[in-house]
Amino acid sequence: MARNIPQYLTYQFPDIKVLLVEEEKFSREKLLRILKRRFTTLFVASDSVEGLKLYQQYQPDIVIIDITMDQMGQLEMVQRIREMNANVQVILTTNHDDNDFFIHMIKGYSNHIILKPINLDYFFQAIQSSVNQIQLENEIKNNIAAVDYFANTIDRVKFHEYLIEEVKRTRDGTHPFSIIKMEIDFFQKIIDGFGMNAGEEVLTTISTIIQQKISEKDILGRGKTDEFFLLLPNIEADDAVEIAESLRFLIENFDFKSIGKVTCSFGVTEHLNWKSKKELLNEAEIALHKSKKNGRNRVTLFSKAH
Structure with a gap:
């Protein structure tokens, strides 16, 4: 039959x-x-x-x-x-x-x-x-x-809105959260050497790598052309550093075909003691600057010693 x-x-x-x-x-x-x-x-x-x-x-x-x-x-x-x-x-x-x-x-x-x-x-x-x-x-x-041109990210304005809401939600200090700011190292050299299409490929690929690593509750946003922000609810500083280090490793070891090695630098800070949105973003920027100053392709946690 x-x-x-x-x-x-x-x-x-x-x-x-x-x-x-x-x-x-x-x-x-x-x-x-x-x-x-x-x-x-x-x-x-x-x-x-x-x-x-x-x-x-x-x-x-x-x-x-x-x-x-x-x-x-x-x-x-x-x-x-x-x-x-x-x-x-x-x-x-x-x-x-x-x-x-x-x-x-x-x-x-x-x-x-x-x-x-x-x-x-x-x-x-x-x-x-x-x-x-x-x-x-x-x-x-x-x-x-599905989301926008740069794969599952929100723009800077929308990210700031989420961040403000998270600051309000955690005013009593019982719910910590962390911020990661990351920047693609020497991104302009990638564009100068390989063109805009290659630069866009790097952005979308890195965004996809991040999305596959973070949880559904985490929020990925765009900053400037070569920047990403991560809002990590209920994540303390040590765990945020571990997440950033994992992302750094995955990106460094990803095969970007003819482009060669691509790396990122990271700055991490934690919401503590009634910090404002502005203070958090400034601390993440200071930590990121420290990573870049110390050779790039590294993760730095903010401390007042910076």
Whole structure:
């Protein structure tokens, strides 16, 4: 008796579009059979001209293309695609494993290179890696769309409103809370060296890292272009320092692709003894300045000794 097979058993990645460009018929049909089990939306071309047209029309997420030394139009196709979308995932296949110069040359065009005859384990790993990157970028974009341009943050005015309310709520001193002010180190150098798009990527990525670390009751706000504020209700200074140190470590060790290492400096203060909003923000700024003065990429807790 016939039965329906659940879609997730047939297609592992139903929301991702793939373009396959392969001139050799047997290889093309073999890869198609493999890809059809994992993707619902597939586009197929037998040459670079047709492949470029399909990319321009459908904007697939992953491009899989065979590269040969005698048909360099294939590299020109990839270059054109990169100009349209620098973040597209490109998997190159090639049988020129004996030509180191050629392999070195095509590395700059690809996210992954698979030598022929294709090892399916390597091929699946390349696909999974590409899918993971696409899903991460989509998650960041969705977070941006859900709240504002910088992913789940509120602006400075709204943050100040929350801070005023928290100061009022804790007037009796029985409910401590803490403030963290953080600044991206040498952010202007990132923009000067890599452009505004890279700067925006750093901002949204750091915002996402913070959101994944803090609890639902914590409030993340924006300051100036390179600044973030964290309001941590019911969190004392020592725990706030621990949170800041954890964020510092996560950001320092995150792979920002071609940008290189990105770090942040932190200033922490705690609400005690009827401090006003202005006093809290000033203390966080003083502590942050101390972190920057002492070499950046560090956490400093405010003390009157500053």
